[in-house]
């Protein structure tokens with residue numbers, strides 16, 4: 424069953440910016456564009472304005488996510504992915520982009536799509552302190568306790584002469 428869309432007030436800080444829209448009917452993210460052109464050298468980051476501010480209803484938040492096409496093609500991501508836009512925030516939404524490509528610079532023109540905005544309902548919690556938490560299958564195992572992604576300080580398997588360290592996913596592949 425299709426739910427009715429949530430009504431959200433929007434203000435265009437830049438009157439020429441297009442109102443964010445979904446690329447396809449089933450998409451989760453609304454495209455965000457930059458209103459400023461920018462050049463990013465390898466490893467460089469910058470804060471880009473999107474030209475919009477919104478008023479989300481209480482109980483909602485919007486999350487600024489990177490675009491996978493930009494990531495795959497140009498190595499562009501966001502420093503704080505996902506960025507959190509609080510329901511009470513009325514300022515212009517900004518995107519902290521970073522060029523993770525080790526060699527190529529990237530250039531954004533005004534109104535290039537740089538990120539996507541996912542609006543979600545969020546729970547408010549009330550903490551109840553206890554002396555001991557109830558048991559669970561995972562218990563306290565975290566950070567790689569199921570195996571895989573062991574850091575290898577020496578050479579990658581099957582090579583010789585390299586002085587660089589590699590992270591290995593071999594034990595994950597083998598299901599260890």
Ligand SMILES: O=c1ccn([C@H]2C[C@H](O)[C@@H](COP(=O)(O)OP(=O)(O)OP(=O)(O)O)O2)c(=O)[nH]1
Nearest residue numbers: 487503505506507508509512515516517518519
């Ligand atoms: O990618 C982002 C992340 C945040 N914001 C805006 C909306 C958010 O409501 C506000 C504050 O963000 P956050 O709480 O993540 O930042 P903080 O560093 O914890 O700042 P504060 O002390 O203001 O909470 O900045 C953006 O425009 N883009």
